[in-house]
Structures are given as C-alpha cells and as structure tokens.
Amino acid sequence: MNKELWVEIKEGKTSFFLKKDSETIYDASVFYNPKMSINRDLALLHLYTIGNITKKGLIIIDPFAGSGIRSFRIINELPKEYVKKIIISDISDRAIKNVKLNIEKLFNDKRIVVHREDAFNIIAKQILDKENIDVIDLDPFGTPISFIDIAVRALVKKSGYLFLTATDHQVLCGKEKSTCLREYNSNSTNNYLCHEIALRILIYNILTSSGRIGAYAEPILALQFEHFFRIHVRIEKGKKRANEQHKEIGFVYVCAYCSFFETERLKEKKNLQKCPTCNKELEKVGPLWLGPLGNKKKVGDLLNFLDEIEFEHNNKKKINLMLSTFKEEIELPPMFYNLPFLYKKYKKNGVSPNEMINRLEKRGYKTTRTIFDFQSIRTEAPYYVVHNEIKKL
Ligand SMILES: C[S@@+](CC[C@H](N)C(=O)[O-])C[C@H]1O[C@@H](n2cnc3c(N)ncnc32)[C@H](O)[C@@H]1O
Ligand SMILES: [Zn+2]
Incomplete structure (x- = not known):
C-alpha cells in the first residue's frame, strides 16, 4: 500500500485503510468519524449478545457503510459463527471503492456482500429476494426517518432488530421545531428534557411504522451520547400487542419555569393550559412514546457481555455507566x-x-x-x- 495515498486506522481490534485525500480524516471524501467509535462498540456488544444467546449466524445489513469500519469490526471481532452474512452498502462510489480495497487487502471473507446502492433500495432488494434479515443498522447523516418504514418491513418476517442513529440534534431538540413537526409529526422542545423527548419522538416514529404493518417495536435501549441518539428495537409481528403499544403514545406538558411536567396518553383529555405550581403557560410536546425506553433484562444481558468486546479509549467505562444507570431507570415513569x-x-x-x-x-x-x-x-x-x-x- 502506498502510504502517501492511504492512511491505516485502528479501532477496537480492527485496522483498516482510508483514502488520504484531505488534510484531516474529518475532511476525507470517504466518511470516517473516530468519535463515533462508541456507537459502533454498542452495535458490536449487542450483536455479540444476540449471537451468543440465539446461537445462530445473523444476517446483517449495513446500508450507510461509509468507510466500512462498522462491518469490518463485525467481521473481524465477533465469533465467526455469530455472523452468517453482512451486506455492506453505501450510495457513494468513493466509499464503496474504499470498502472494496479493504476487503481485497484485509477482510477477504465469503460472508461479505458489497453493493453501491441507495439505502432504501438495498433494503427493498432483500425483501424482493426474500432474504430474512436479522439486523439493520441505520447510521445515516442526520435523520434516519425516511428509511424506517422499509427497514421495519424487511425485519418483520424474522423478528429482527433495528439499530438506528440520529444526529439531527437541532431538529429533535427543539431548535428547528417546524422541521421536527414536518419530519417526525411531533413537537419537540429545547428545555432540559429535550434529549429524553427526542428519543421518545424517534421511538414513536418507529412504532407507527411498525403498527401500519401489524407489528410492534420493543425498545431494548435508547441512549444519547453527546451529539447523537442511538436506539435498538426488536420488530415483531403482532397486531394485538401493537394495539396495546399504541395506547402508550401521548404528550408531555412541560413548564420551562419550574420544571413541572405531566404526561397525557392519547385517550386522556387533560388539556392542561397553565402550570399548577407557577401558573405560567405550559408547552405541549409530542406525540411521543410514553412507555419504557428499554428492556431491563436485555440491558442486563448486554452488561454481562461487556468483557467480550475490545472497546476504544474510555468507551467501556462510559458504556458501563450508561447501561447500568439506564437499566435502573427503565421501569420508572417518563421525565426527570x-x-x-x-x-x-x-x-x-x-x-x-x-x-x-x-x-x-x-x-x-x-x-x-x-x-x-x-x-x-x-x-x-x-x-x-x-x-x-x-x-x-
Ligand atoms: C454517517 S456516514 C456512515 C458512517 C458509518 N456507518 C460508520 O459507522 O462509520 C453516512 C454515510 O451514508 C452515505 N449515504 C448518504 N445518503 C445515502 C443513501 N441515501 N443511501 C445510502 N448511503 C447514503 C454517505 O455516503 C456516508 O458514507
Ligand atoms: Zn411552572
């Protein structure tokens, strides 16, 4: 490899090449952000846990692959029997050239399939080909919203897992409220509760996508790290359970002056206007998900497997703290x-x-x-x- 043209990067236990076509990797034409290593660590931890518990090889789609690091780590760091097939795809020609070069030099493995496609099309193609997908990891720029419907359709047959990242912080945290209403059909807020509210707006959107096709979406984890949101849910067929789940959609009334808040399910008609403690105007946020943000037992499983993944920098400490705290608060009511x-x-x-x-x-x-x-x-x-x-x- 010509060191003038390629830079070798290591993340977790995995080294890979990135085309050197800019001063810093942040300006490179192929996307790689080392600060998102914690996001990939979480994906690996969850895949390890699913693979270990189910004892079957997973079929995974990485439709926004960028440099390919997420998939390379999956192939390189998880036990071989946990991954049956991984479909790596990205819309960018340069990204896919980068992925192919790495496969040729480092990760030549029959389990990898590479495409250059729009994420929507690559997922739709699996439905057309009747491929039973276990996991889809949506990691786009900004919002994943326009890919949730198709991902849920691809996962429903085999009760698969949808992992997603959202980095449109401004939209979900109330700085661009009209965009939030347009994209997520929900009113966001910019007060201190905004991160929890953002995750609940995202989950509300996943479960309306699932509900339309007679499935429900069970949240396993929903976390916020600095500028990104990360949600892992399991999609399963079941109209009855989906109906039950939809009863947990509603609104939150919040007071910016005294931190009073109150939830309201869709069926309820509280219609609050003024804060009962300080008499100021209340803000009505939502619709959003008011049920649990995760599954206590499954988060416990993730914590049990923490030692199986080689994490970056302080990521293990951070993930341990986040998951342990999250596990404790999961069953308590929304908002804090x-x-x-x-x-x-x-x-x-x-x-x-x-x-x-x-x-x-x-x-x-x-x-x-x-x-x-x-x-x-x-x-x-x-x-x-x-x-x-x-x-x-
Ligand atoms: C945030 S980066 C992905 C990072 C990567 N998942 C990782 O963990 O390093 C987003 C990627 O999505 C690609 N992309 C943008 N729009 C797309 C689309 N409609 N379909 C597929 N890929 C797309 C971009 O080329 C970029 O590589
Ligand atoms: Zn008040």
Whole structure:
C-alpha cells in the first residue's frame, strides 16, 4: 500500500485503510468519524449478545457503510459463527471503492456482500429476494426517518432488530421545531428534557411504522451520547400487542419555569393550559412514546457481555455507566427533575443527587439517577412531593 495515498486506522481490534485525500480524516471524501467509535462498540456488544444467546449466524445489513469500519469490526471481532452474512452498502462510489480495497487487502471473507446502492433500495432488494434479515443498522447523516418504514418491513418476517442513529440534534431538540413537526409529526422542545423527548419522538416514529404493518417495536435501549441518539428495537409481528403499544403514545406538558411536567396518553383529555405550581403557560410536546425506553433484562444481558468486546479509549467505562444507570431507570415513569435548577428556584444549597434519592426512597418512592443528566433524578414521586422535599432543605 502506498502510504502517501492511504492512511491505516485502528479501532477496537480492527485496522483498516482510508483514502488520504484531505488534510484531516474529518475532511476525507470517504466518511470516517473516530468519535463515533462508541456507537459502533454498542452495535458490536449487542450483536455479540444476540449471537451468543440465539446461537445462530445473523444476517446483517449495513446500508450507510461509509468507510466500512462498522462491518469490518463485525467481521473481524465477533465469533465467526455469530455472523452468517453482512451486506455492506453505501450510495457513494468513493466509499464503496474504499470498502472494496479493504476487503481485497484485509477482510477477504465469503460472508461479505458489497453493493453501491441507495439505502432504501438495498433494503427493498432483500425483501424482493426474500432474504430474512436479522439486523439493520441505520447510521445515516442526520435523520434516519425516511428509511424506517422499509427497514421495519424487511425485519418483520424474522423478528429482527433495528439499530438506528440520529444526529439531527437541532431538529429533535427543539431548535428547528417546524422541521421536527414536518419530519417526525411531533413537537419537540429545547428545555432540559429535550434529549429524553427526542428519543421518545424517534421511538414513536418507529412504532407507527411498525403498527401500519401489524407489528410492534420493543425498545431494548435508547441512549444519547453527546451529539447523537442511538436506539435498538426488536420488530415483531403482532397486531394485538401493537394495539396495546399504541395506547402508550401521548404528550408531555412541560413548564420551562419550574420544571413541572405531566404526561397525557392519547385517550386522556387533560388539556392542561397553565402550570399548577407557577401558573405560567405550559408547552405541549409530542406525540411521543410514553412507555419504557428499554428492556431491563436485555440491558442486563448486554452488561454481562461487556468483557467480550475490545472497546476504544474510555468507551467501556462510559458504556458501563450508561447501561447500568439506564437499566435502573427503565421501569420508572417518563421525565426527570434537574436538581440544581430546583435548588436555585427555591434558593437552597441543595444536597447531592444520592442524598435526594435516599430521602425520596425513604418516603416509599422508587427513585434513580438518569443517563440524561447526572445532576438529575427520576422518581415515582409526584412533583409536589419532590418540590416539598426541596423546600424542606
Ligand atoms: C454517517 S456516514 C456512515 C458512517 C458509518 N456507518 C460508520 O459507522 O462509520 C453516512 C454515510 O451514508 C452515505 N449515504 C448518504 N445518503 C445515502 C443513501 N441515501 N443511501 C445510502 N448511503 C447514503 C454517505 O455516503 C456516508 O458514507
Ligand atoms: Zn411552572
């Protein structure tokens, strides 16, 4: 390999080549972002877990492959028997040339199939060919929204898994509300709850896509890391369960002034206008998913297999902390309280989140930390109990 033309990069246990056609890799014509290694680590961890538990070889589509690193790591780092076939595709000619060069030099493996295609077409082609897909990992630029319908269709036959990334933070976090309404049919917000709300808007969209074809989407994990959102769901046929799931779609009323919030299922008619604590106008956010963001048992499985993956930098520590916190909070109600905000509001010095958790638990309310903010708490306690506990300090 000519070192002038190619740079060798290592991620996890995998080295690969990237065409050197710019000053930095961030400007290269083939996309590779080392900061997203944690996203790929999570994909590998989940694939390892599924492969280990089901003891079968998975058929996977990586339709936005970029440099190909996600698939190279899957091929190189997972036990061979866990992956039966991986379909690597990208719309960019340069990306696919890069992928092919790496396959020729480093990853020559009969399990890999490469295409240059639009993501929609490559997924549709599998449906046409009656290929039973186990996992689709949607990792586009910005929003995955226009690929969810086709992905769900390809996965429903075999109860497969949809992994997706969204990086359209501005849209989902209330900076571009009209785009959110147009693309996601939902009102977002830019207050402190915006990341949880963004994930719930994304899940709402996955389950409406599934619902239309008589399937439900079981959230396994929904996380936010810096600028990206990551969701893993299992798609399964079942009209009855899909109907049940749709009862958990609704809205959240939020007050930007005192952090009051209240959920409302579609069937309910709360029609709140003013905040009951400070009488300010409430913001109505949604529609969104109000059920659990993940599956406690399955997140526990992921934690059990943490030692099986070679993570990048501090990623193992970060994933461990995120998944452990997430596992604890999964079964508690939507939305959380930001303690520094409330301490300031009531002019209190405040106590640590752990101390506040103890106080609410002593009163019989299950309370945890939350992945969305390490100075916040999630609790079963009604808002007035939380506010009173703070006023007492
Ligand atoms: C965020 S990058 C993918 C990164 C890669 N998954 C990884 O883990 O490194 C998005 C990729 O999607 C490709 N792309 C953009 N629009 C596409 C489309 N409609 N169909 C397929 N690929 C597309 C781009 O060429 C780019 O390589
Ligand atoms: Zn208020």
